Amino acid sequence: MVKVKKDKLLLGPKDIKPSSNKFEILGVLNPAAVRLKDGRILLYIRVVERLKKTEDSRYFYVPRFAGKNNFKVVIDKFSKSKVTGEDKIAIIFKNDTKRLTFISHFRRVYLDKSGLKILKIEQKPSFFGLKHDGELGVEDPRITKINKKYYMTYVGLSRREGISTYLAESDDVIRWKRLGIIFGEQDKDVVLFPEKIKNKYVCFDRPEGNFEFSTPHIWIAFSPDLIHWGKLDAVNLGGKNKDFSRIGAGPPPIKTEKGWLQIFHAVTKGVPKGFWISIKKIFGYVYSDLDDYTIWAALLDKNNPKKLLAKSHLPIIIPKKKYEISFENKKVVFPTGIIQDRKDILLYNGVGDKFVSVKKIKLSEIMKNLD
Numbered sequence: 001m002v003k004v005k006k007d008k009l010l011l012g013p014k015d016i017k018p019s020s021n022k023f024e025i026l027g028v029l030n031p032a033a034v035r036l037k038d039g040r041i042l043l044y045i046r047v048v049e050r051l052k053k054t055e056d057s058r059y060f061y062v063p064r065f066a067g068k069n070n071f072k073v074v075i076d077k078f079s080k081s082k083v084t085g086e087d088k089i090a091i092i093f094k095n096d097t098k099r100l101t102f103i104s105h106f107r108r109v110y111l112d113k114s115g116l117k118i119l120k121i122e123q124k125p126s127f128f129g130l131k132h133d134g135e136l137g138v139e140d141p142r143i144t145k146i147n148k149k150y151y152m153t154y155v156g157l158s159r160r161e162g163i164s165t166y167l168a169e170s171d172d173v174i175r176w177k178r179l180g181i182i183f184g185e186q187d188k189d190v191v192l193f194p195e196k197i198k199n200k201y202v203c204f205d206r207p208e209g210n211f212e213f214s215t216p217h218i219w220i221a222f223s224p225d226l227i228h229w230g231k232l233d234a235v236n237l238g239g240k241n242k243d244f245s246r247i248g249a250g251p252p253p254i255k256t257e258k259g260w261l262q263i264f265h266a267v268t269k270g271v272p273k274g275f276w277i278s279i280k281k282i283f284g285y286v287y288s289d290l291d292d293y294t295i296w297a298a299l300l301d302k303n304n305p306k307k308l309l310a311k312s313h314l315p316i317i318i319p320k321k322k323y324e325i326s327f328e329n330k331k332v333v334f335p336t337g338i339i340q341d342r343k344d345i346l347l348y349n350g351v352g353d354k355f356v357s358v359k360k361i362k363l364s365e366i367m368k369n370l371d
Contacts, residue, residue, distance in 0.1 A: 002316045002369055005344065006360040008116055009323050013354060016047055016107065017123045019073065023049040023063075026102060029350030031109070032141035032152060033251070033337025034173055040119065041111040041339055042173055043348060044127065044141045044152070045356055050089070050102035051075070060091045062099040064136060065129035073103065100157075104137040105129065108174075109356075115339055115346040116358060127154075133166060133178050134158060142336055143173070144192040144252040146201075151226065152176065153190040153203075165190045165205070167226060182229060183207070189218075189248035191262075192226070193305065194255065201226050202305060204235065204262065206248040216246040218264065220306050233306055237264055237298045244268060245291065250335035251347070253300070258367065259309050260300040263335050263347065266315070267291050293332040294318050295347075299370050310370035317359065319351065326353040333357075 013025040031043040054061055059077040066074040076099070078091065085092035090100050105128035110120040129138050134156030141154040150170045157163055165183040168176040183190055189206040196202070200222040208216035218237050221229040238247050250263040268291050294315035301307035319331035326332055330353070337348030345366070347359045 001314070001318060002361055002365040004317070004359050004361055006116065007321070007357065008359075009321075009351075009355055009357050010111075010118060010348075011045060011109065011121075011356040012323075015121060018049050019047075019071070019105070019125055022051060022053070022075070024052050026050050027350075027354040028107075028356055029354065030140045030334055030336045031348045031350070031356050032106075032143040033115075033339050033346070033348045034143045034145065034150065035339050036173070039113040041113070041115045041346070043109040043111065043337065043356070044106045044143065045109055046104050046139055046141070046350070047107050047125070048102055048104050054101045055080075055086075060086065060101075062091065062101055063103045065103070065134065066131050067128075068131060071105075071125050071128050100136060102137075103129070104139045106138065106141055106154075115341065116360070127152075127168075127176060129156065129158075130178075133180075138166075140188070140336060142191050142252055144194050146192065146194055146196075151192055153182070153192060155188050156181075162186070163188070179227060182227060183221075191249040191252040193253055193260070197303065197305060200224065203229070204249040204253070206246075208246070215244055216248070217244075218247060218249055235300075235306055235308070237262065237296070237308065237311060238266065247296070250295065251338035253305075254338060254340055254345070255302070256299075256363070256367070258299060259302050260305050261363075261366065262298045262300060263338065263366075264296050264298065265293050265334055266296050267293055291330060292319060293330075293334050295333055295335055295349075297366050297370060299367075312366075312369045313371070314369075316366060316369055317347075321351070321357075323355050323357070324351040328353070 026048040031045040083091045090098045105125040108122040108126040136157035139155040143152045150173045152168045156166045162185040164181045167179040167182045170176045187207040193202040222231045223229045244266045247266045253260045253262045295317035298311040299309045319333040334350040339346040351357045
């Protein structure tokens with residue numbers, strides 16, 4: 001493990017107001033991070049909120065975004081006669097499709113130049129689903145600056161497109177132009193490289209399915225325009241470790257003198273149960289209450305990022321703090337934002353399936369754990 005210079009809990013559910021009095025906040029997690037021109041750091045945090053009233057004697061109720069360009073949530077109701085099953089976060093229909101009783105959007109949070117102190121929390125949704133783009137919620141943003149533009153990848157949920165990865169672009173990290181789906185059903189954890197390599201845009205993604213010959217792992221893809229992706233290939237960042245039930249890219253990669261540094265998360269195998277495990281089941285995959293989300297690192301060739309140069313053979317960060325343990329007794333630290341701060345990095349994480357934290361680490365500490 002690496003030595004963490006500073007470790008701070010930044011945000012929790014009590015810091016965020018629901019979007020309306022019909023909802024309650026379940027968690028704030030998985031932030032994207034970017035340094036602004038004035039030196040402050042901006043986070044886009046995922047806010048998870050659930051309907052307070054999910055059923056009565058006759059109906060189940062579930063939320064959906066319905067705005068064309070504005071924030072608008074409608075509540076759909078379904079007769080209990082048409083529902084074959086339900087739990088704390090979803091209802092299940094006769095054809096085994098589901099609807100969620102919670103929904104996610106993003107809020108902007110401004111930090112000072114140190115990246116450790118909150119200056120402002122926006123108490124209204126900053127980025128949200130639309131009826132044609134993430135109607136059932138948007139999740140887990142990552143932001144990369146390429147030249148003078150900012151690009152945000154995020155997961156969108158919908159009845160038509162399922163669980164897909166979308167792309168948006170911005171000149172100021174405030175106003176976003178949505179560019180649509182770039183990776184389809186069950187392809188998540190998409191992070192963009194901050195520059196072209198051999199005149200191509202590059203990203204890591206993590207496809208998965210319900211019929212698998214190997215556990216879900218990181219892939220690489222190339223594009224001429226950030227929209228059309230091809231030359232797909234698996235990247236074995238997990239090495240020979242067979243204890244991973246899945247791995248996925250964390251924040252976008254950063255360029256070092258020795259190559260591209262990619263921070264990633266890994267999850268171990270197990271048998272599922274519990275509330276947040278039900279969420280994972282809804283999305284087509286399974287975790288154990290004993291699973292730990294740990295942080296690992298890999299170094300890739302500058303000119304050929306498919307080529308693995310070195311990796312950590314043990315996790316560089318293991319969740320130990322009280323707030324990194326969920327009420328399911330599952331230990332979770334899930335990195336999604338990274339800022340270079342001279343010789344340090346600021347790593348922004350979702351922790352405990354409920355909170356946002358930041359860890360300040362010397363870059364050299366991470367590099368010396370790679371071989």
